[in-house]
Amino acid sequence: MNDIPDIVLFFGRFHPLVVHLPIGFLFFAFILEVLANYQKKEALQAAGPLALFLGAISAITACILGYLLSLSGEYDVEALDRHFWFGIATTCFSILAWLLKTGKIKKIISESFKLNIASLTIVVILLSITGHYGGNLTHGSSYLTAYLPFGKKENKTLAKINTIEEASIFTHLVNPIFQKKCATCHNSEKKKGSFSLENERSILKGGKNGPAIIAGNSEKSELIKRVHLNPDDEDFMPPEGKTPLTEEEIKIIEYWIDNGHAGFETKVGDIETPEEMRILIAQNLGLIGDQSFEGKISLAPPISNEILERLRLKNVNVRELVAETNQLDISLLSVNNKKPSPEEITETLNELSKIKDNIVWLSLPNNGINNAHLKIIGTFTKLKRLGLEKNNISDEGIAHLTNLKQLESLNLHSNSKITDKSIDLLSNLKGLKNLYTWQTAIKKEKN
Amino acid sequence: MCDHHDKLRSNNKDLQQVEKMFDRRTFLTKTSLGFGALAFGSLLNADKAWSNVKNNVKPDLEMFSRNGLGLPHHVPKAKRAIYLFQSGGPSQMELFDYKPKLRDLFGQELPDSVRKGQRLTGMSADQTSLPIAPSIIDFKQYGESRAWVSNAMPYLSEVVDDICFIKSMQTDAINHDPAITFFQTGSQQPGRPSIGSWLSYGLGSDNENLPTFISLISKNGGGQPLYARLWGNGFLPTEHQGVQFRSGKDPVLYLTDPENYDGHDRRNMLDYLGKLNDVQNSFYGDPEIDARMSQYEMAFRMQTSIPEITDMSKEPDYIFEMYGKDSRDPGTYAANCLLGRKLLEKGVKFVQLYHQGWDQHIGCPAGVLGNAKKTDQANAALIKDLKQRGMFEDTLLIWGGEFGRTVYSQGKLTASDYGRDHHPKAFTMFMAGAGIKPGITYGETDDFSYNVVKDPVHTHDFQATLLHLFGIDHERFTYKHQGRRFRLTDVHGHVVKDILS
Numbered sequence: 021m022n023d024i025p026d027i028v029l030f031f032g033r034f035h036p037l038v039v040h041l042p043i044g045f046l047f048f049a050f051i052l053e054v055l056a057n058y059q060k061k062e063a064l065q066a067a068g069p070l071a072l073f074l075g076a077i078s079a080i081t082a083c084i085l086g087y088l089l090s091l092s093g094e095y096d097v098e099a100l101d102r103h104f105w106f107g108i109a110t111t112c113f114s115i116l117a118w119l120l121k122t123g124k125i126k127k128i129i130s131e132s133f134k135l136n137i138a139s140l141t142i143v144v145i146l147l148s149i150t151g152h153y154g155g156n157l158t159h160g161s162s163y164l165t166a167y168l169p170f171g172k173k174e175n176k177t178l179a180k181i182n183t184i185e186e187a188s189i190f191t192h193l194v195n196p197i198f199q200k201k202c203a204t205c206h207n208s209e210k211k212k213g214s215f216s217l218e219n220e221r222s223i224l225k226g227g228k229n230g231p232a233i234i235a236g237n238s239e240k241s242e243l244i245k246r247v248h249l250n251p252d253d254e255d256f257m258p259p260e261g262k263t264p265l266t267e268e269e270i271k272i273i274e275y276w277i278d279n280g281h282a283g284f285e286t287k288v289g290d291i292e293t294p295e296e297m298r299i300l301i302a303q304n305l306g307l308i309g310d311q312s313f314e315g316k317i318s319l320a321p322p323i324s325n326e327i328l329e330r331l332r333l334k335n336v337n338v339r340e341l342v343a344e345t346n347q348l349d350i351s352l353l354s355v356n357n358k359k360p361s362p363e364e365i366t367e368t369l370n371e372l373s374k375i376k377d378n379i380v381w382l383s384l385p386n387n388g389i390n391n392a393h394l395k396i397i398g399t400f401t402k403l404k405r406l407g408l409e410k411n412n413i414s415d416e417g418i419a420h421l422t423n424l425k426q427l428e429s430l431n432l433h434s435n436s437k438i439t440d441k442s443i444d445l446l447s448n449l450k451g452l453k454n455l456y457t458w459q460t461a462i463k464k465e466k467n
Numbered sequence: 468m469c470d471h472h473d474k475l476r477s478n479n480k481d482l483q484q485v486e487k488m489f490d491r492r493t494f495l496t497k498t499s500l501g502f503g504a505l506a507f508g509s510l511l512n513a514d515k516a517w518s519n520v521k522n523n524v525k526p527d528l529e530m531f532s533r534n535g536l537g538l539p540h541h542v543p544k545a546k547r548a549i550y551l552f553q554s555g556g557p558s559q560m561e562l563f564d565y566k567p568k569l570r571d572l573f574g575q576e577l578p579d580s581v582r583k584g585q586r587l588t589g590m591s592a593d594q595t596s597l598p599i600a601p602s603i604i605d606f607k608q609y610g611e612s613r614a615w616v617s618n619a620m621p622y623l624s625e626v627v628d629d630i631c632f633i634k635s636m637q638t639d640a641i642n643h644d645p646a647i648t649f650f651q652t653g654s655q656q657p658g659r660p661s662i663g664s665w666l667s668y669g670l671g672s673d674n675e676n677l678p679t680f681i682s683l684i685s686k687n688g689g690g691q692p693l694y695a696r697l698w699g700n701g702f703l704p705t706e707h708q709g710v711q712f713r714s715g716k717d718p719v720l721y722l723t724d725p726e727n728y729d730g731h732d733r734r735n736m737l738d739y740l741g742k743l744n745d746v747q748n749s750f751y752g753d754p755e756i757d758a759r760m761s762q763y764e765m766a767f768r769m770q771t772s773i774p775e776i777t778d779m780s781k782e783p784d785y786i787f788e789m790y791g792k793d794s795r796d797p798g799t800y801a802a803n804c805l806l807g808r809k810l811l812e813k814g815v816k817f818v819q820l821y822h823q824g825w826d827q828h829i830g831c832p833a834g835v836l837g838n839a840k841k842t843d844q845a846n847a848a849l850i851k852d853l854k855q856r857g858m859f860e861d862t863l864l865i866w867g868g869e870f871g872r873t874v875y876s877q878g879k880l881t882a883s884d885y886g887r888d889h890h891p892k893a894f895t896m897f898m899a900g901a902g903i904k905p906g907i908t909y910g911e912t913d914d915f916s917y918n919v920v921k922d923p924v925h926t927h928d929f930q931a932t933l934l935h936l937f938g939i940d941h942e943r944f945t946y947k948h949q950g951r952r953f954r955l956t957d958v959h960g961h962v963v964k965d966i967l968s
Contacts, residue, residue, distance in 0.1 A: 343537040
């Protein structure tokens with residue numbers, strides 16, 4: 021802390037503690053004054069001057085300690101100035117109010133309730149303003165309104181993206197971490213260690229220990245060094261009591277510095293990204309749950325509740341493959357020996373085709389599915405697993421499935437009319453790993 | 468509230484008295500408190516109400532597609548599972564853990580360097596000698612994976628290439644009750660939810676006409692008792708407890724209508740009963756009333772769904788032949804395996820089979836052979852059957868007991884007979900199917916099959932792996948009860964990644 025003696029800062033840091041005393045005393049004095057006027061009780065009248073006196077004394081103390089704290093230079097000068105002058109004004113007015121109340125300057129102005137209440141009202145208003153600015157200094161100016169239930173700026177949310185390639189490394193990945201974990205102390209108003217994460221310029225500028233980030237070298241970057249320290253270390257960031265960065269968050273920042281050369285415009289798709297990182301990024305963006313979904317991560321389109329409700333009435337079981345991905349695992353298990361009629365199945369499939377880009381697994385065993393139905397299913401191009409066992413399908417129907425390029429598993433068992441011809445039809449589905457042909461007319465074995 | 472009089476109107480004088488209790492004062496008290504609670508509830512939910520997150524899913528839709536728990540966490544490998552629980556503690560040395568070197572040590576004292584002061588049960592702790600008893604059952608290697616299987620399991624030896632043997636299982640408990648409870652609930656003390664209940668709670672049903680979690684106990688076993696808590700829901704909502712089927716011709720009783728009743732107005736009856744229960748529920752808010760209502764509805768649906776499944780007449784003969792002749796006798800292990808397969812086919816998520824009788828304190832070789840005879844063919848048949856139906860890729864099959872058995876003989880050791888006591892520090896299980904690497908053996912024990920020397924798999928690790936296969940991160944799947952969050956794996960468990968395909 022340069023040339024400022026430690027003892028100054030030691031006392032200075034008592035400022036946030038002591039400021040609460042004048043706040044309490046002066047508010048209380050105001051309340052006493054109001055009550056005393058209406059209730060006309062002696063005791064209330066008598067307590068007023070004491071409350072004001074204590075308020076004024078503690079306000080003076082708070083001012084002195086506040087000045088000591090301000091010497092640390094960790095705060096934005098402009099915001100500090102406002103708080104500083106309002107604090108002094110509050111103190112002055114509280115002294116004035118005390119003098120008026122106790123009649124010490126009676127000679128100049130005669131004592132009256134109106135005068136007292138006026139001076140106290142001014143004190144309370146000044147107190148509130150000072151307190152607010154003080155709070156802004158400590159917590160940042162957005163602290164108070166961050167959870168305001170209305171009038172929230174919607175557009176502050178980031179541009180919506182559907183694939184990780186589109187994501188800007190800084191804007192979508194790194195900055196949210198900074199804002200969440202670091203920016204309450206490192207912002208333009210409260211530059212702890214003279215370092216602010218407010219914008220590109222301030223980030224590149226670094227803090228009083230030099231640059232925080234060295235593009236391409238996370239190991240040498242002060243910011244990364246600090247978060248890797250032992251949590252007991254004095255220099256560890258964030259400091260004690262604040263939520264530390266998770267391993268994943270650190271990895272993302274390192275990736276930005278090393279792979280992305282700390283570029284502010286670089287997108288994930290622009291640079292080479294290891295698979296492990298891709299998964300992490302996708303998770304971070306909320307595109308998937310825990311695991312890469314066969315490498316290709318994409319969010320399926322949203323699904324309307326009306327469709328879900330209609331499917332439910334048709335006894336269709338709809339599950340999300342991974343929570344909040346909109347990728348669906350759909351099954352229709354025949355209920356109580358009552359197979360749906362072909363018309364009902366067509367209706368259900370037409371309903372399903374409205375969400376065909378969401379369906380990844382589809383299981384329709386023992387439902388009397390016929391070749392015509394497969395024509396509809398053949399358009400469900402996102403399918404990876406398809407269960408058509410115990411149905412009424414023949415080779416003609418299989419021909420409809422040749423567009424399902426993503427298909428990995430196809431269950432055709434107990435469809436007695438399926439022959440070797442189907443195997444040839446399906447042979448152009450390169451991704452197909454498992455084909456089940458038990459109790460069909462197929463002779464060849466294929467896996 | 469004000470229409471209670473309509474709902475509860477009764478001709479019974481006593482009941483009319485009760486109805487009168489819903490007077491103006493009760494009404495006002497209840498409603499004012501109700502509004503208070505409503506306002507408070509919306510306060511608590513304020514973060515949802517005001518947040519950017521779009522949460523416009525209706526509650527009933529939430530139930531069936533988005534359970535609100537954020538599950539699954541990742542893409543699941545398993546959609547369903549069948550857990551073939553071999554109760555009693557099957558001897559690993561007579562079945563899978565081949566220890567040829569023991570032959571030379573026949574009758575010798577178990578070295579202290581092996582036992583290392585390991586706690587023994589009261590049944591063998593007082594023995595003056597702990598003589599080493601090599602298995603008298605022979606082993607051979609099978610399949611491309613060259614897995615060792617004893618002659619007790621000839622059918623299983625045909626499918627070893629589909630199986631992952633875990634020879635390094637470990638548990639904390641040394642007696643049956645705590646050990647089974649530990650395996651099924653993650654805690655030796657009773658009171659926690661069982662694996663199936665957790666899955667039912669977390670993932671919900673795939674077929675609303677059947678319970679999500681069913682337990683079957685084979686009638687041709689016997690020995691250590693089983694308890695309903697092993698498929699119990701613990702502190703989870705009661706509708707998630709396992710439904711136990713009877714071991715016999717009628718797995719579920721009273722599905723048919725009683726004499727002189729055609730069942731036509733049952734729906735009406737249930738609707739009316741539901742209304743009454745609703746009234747009760749609105750007064751007491753007891754979650755057990757919800758559970759009861761949902762179980763009445765389930766029972767109603769099971770009246771039609773169960774006969775279809777338990778009707779074995781449509782199963783072809785070759786299926787029965789595959790599972791063995793026991794499979795024609797309802798309630799046997801083989802028949803339960805077959806029934807289990809049918810339940811899985813119909814969307815039951817978790818089938819828990821139990822076969823008792825693996826507790827060979829005396830007569831170990833004969834006991835093992837006897838139980839193997841009752842179960843081996845069906846185990847192998849189940850694997851083959853699931854495979855041919857294409858279910859093996861998303862069905863998890865688990866075989867295992869609550870612990871293993873000691874290398875030393877409990878009681879007298881002769882050339883042809885010996886007993887074995889409980890041993891928690893090393894035993895064998897196998898898993899197969901969804902997401903499990905086929906044809907591998909994982910973990911190793913020492914030459915005495917006493918200690919794990921490589922890749923130990925603790926009970927909690929097994930449970931964590933099971934949940935992982937269902938797309939669940941065991942550390943994030945919790946339920947808050949009595950002020951803390953509980954997990955199936957308590958505060959332990961690591962997913963055994965090496966056995967995942």
